[in-house]
Amino acid sequence: MAAGSTYSTIATTTLGSSASSYTFNSISGSYTDLVLVISAKNSTYNSSSGEVRFNSDSGSNYSYTEISGNGTTASSSRTANSTSLQCFRTDINNFGTSIINIQNYSNSTTNKTTISRASMENGVRAFAGLWRSTSAITSITVLPEGGTTFSTGSVFTLYGISAA
Amino acid sequence: MSPILGIFASQGRVAANSYESISTITVGAGGSASVTFSSIASTYTHLQVRYFGYSTRSNIVLDTYELRLGTGSIDTSASYSYHNLYGDGDAAGATAASSATTIQPVFCVGDEHPDSKRSGAGVIDILDYKNTNKFKTIKILGGFDINGKFGAGTQYGGRVGLTSGLWQKTTAVDTITLFPSNGSWGQYSSFALYGIKGA
Numbered sequence: 001m002a003a004g005s006t007y008s009t010i011a012t013t014t015l016g017s018s019a020s021s022y023t024f025n026s027i028s029g030s031y032t033d034l035v036l037v038i039s040a041k042n043s044t045y046n047s048s049s050g051e052v053r054f055n056s057d058s059g060s061n062y063s064y065t066e067i068s069g070n071g072t073t074a075s076s077s078r079t080a081n082s083t084s085l086q087c088f089r090t091d092i093n094n095f096g097t098s099i100i101n102i103q104n105y106s107n108s109t110t111n112k113t114t115i116s117r118a119s120m121e122n123g124v125r126a127f128a129g130l131w132r133s134t135s136a137i138t139s140i141t142v143l144p145e146g147g148t149t150f151s152t153g154s155v156f157t158l159y160g161i162s163a164a
Numbered sequence: 165m166s167p168i169l170g171i172f173a174s175q176g177r178v179a180a181n182s183y184e185s186i187s188t189i190t191v192g193a194g195g196s197a198s199v200t201f202s203s204i205a206s207t208y209t210h211l212q213v214r215y216f217g218y219s220t221r222s223n224i225v226l227d228t229y230e231l232r233l234g235t236g237s238i239d240t241s242a243s244y245s246y247h248n249l250y251g252d253g254d255a256a257g258a259t260a261a262s263s264a265t266t267i268q269p270v271f272c273v274g275d276e277h278p279d280s281k282r283s284g285a286g287v288i289d290i291l292d293y294k295n296t297n298k299f300k301t302i303k304i305l306g307g308f309d310i311n312g313k314f315g316a317g318t319q320y321g322g323r324v325g326l327t328s329g330l331w332q333k334t335t336a337v338d339t340i341t342l343f344p345s346n347g348s349w350g351q352y353s354s355f356a357l358y359g360i361k362g363a
Contacts, residue, residue, distance in 0.1 A: 006184050065252070065321060065324050067249070076254060077253060101285065111282050128308050163188040
């Protein structure tokens with residue numbers, strides 16, 4: 001078994017005012033996986049997209065497949081060659097909760113895969129995402145849908161998991 | 165607001181050593197037909213496997229992988245059942261099986277895709293794994309993305325899905341095995357087993 005803590009809090013923030021983004025910088029490469037936990041709502045839309053960028057990469061290097069349910073319909077969609085990775089959702093009135101798993105984030109051999117689940121007042125979604133880069137992830141920028149902001153009280157927490 | 169654990173909803177902070185790394189398997193050059201965690205201690209309350217991998221089966225974009233549990237040895241009998249809810253980028257779908265010899269979650273990516281650096285990923289939860297009064301329920305979130313569609317007629321895209329599985333045995337789990345339905349796990353695939361302790 002690993003000595004010390006296996007599941008560690010890297011950083012956490014609670015927004016004291018609305019924000020157009022939040023960035024976790026200088027992420028150590030000493031963990032095996034990252035887990036980003038989000039409790040957030042946005043300023044403008046229900047079921048608004050939530051996105052991440054890694055290492056400030058704003059190129060068309062992201063893609064994702066999602067499944068969603070809104071209480072009436074189950075559906076699926078995909079997006080390729082995107083400039084950000086949609087992996088969670090937020091609503092206006094209530095805080096949605098999302099958990100984003102980023103496995104093997106620090107390896108320099110493979111592209112990076114994310115698996116996430118989002119639970120909101122207005123629906124439920126799951127995402128499989130891909131960042132086509134073999135670079136180790138050292139920063140994560142969390143973004144709301146274009147033209148919106150994260151609302152006061154939104155919480156972003158990054159955990160690191162260390163395998164044996 | 166206290167940090168959320170992220171795996172199991174919980175109020176309060178993570179107690180020291182309540183989430184422990186038990187074992188990690190990383191596949192080397194040449195691949196591996198299966199990965200197995202054995203002799204799992206009974207000192208935890210729940211188990212979690214976090215994986216990152218792909219199948220080496222040639223000429224296939226989408227592949228399937230399978231999961232078995234066991235006590236002392238892997239159970240290969242028809243003691244499993246499962247339900248999958250998944251999205252393929254075009255539509256939501258569902259699969260299920262009963263009296264099966266394995267649990268078969270959402271597809272993983274195969275070897276035909278030209279990008280040799282892509283993998284699927286997922287999280288497998290086995291709650292109350294040592295309880296001898298109940299069957300074992302398995303919860304899986306997993307999938308992969310391949311940046312659009314690929315294959316003959318660009319017919320194959322990524323997959324994301326939820327799996328609920330049942331192992332119909334009351335014995336404590338001390339062995340877990342995962343294997344692609346055909347071929348092997350590819351190099352750099354990794355599987356990490358964690359134990360979670362209750363209060």
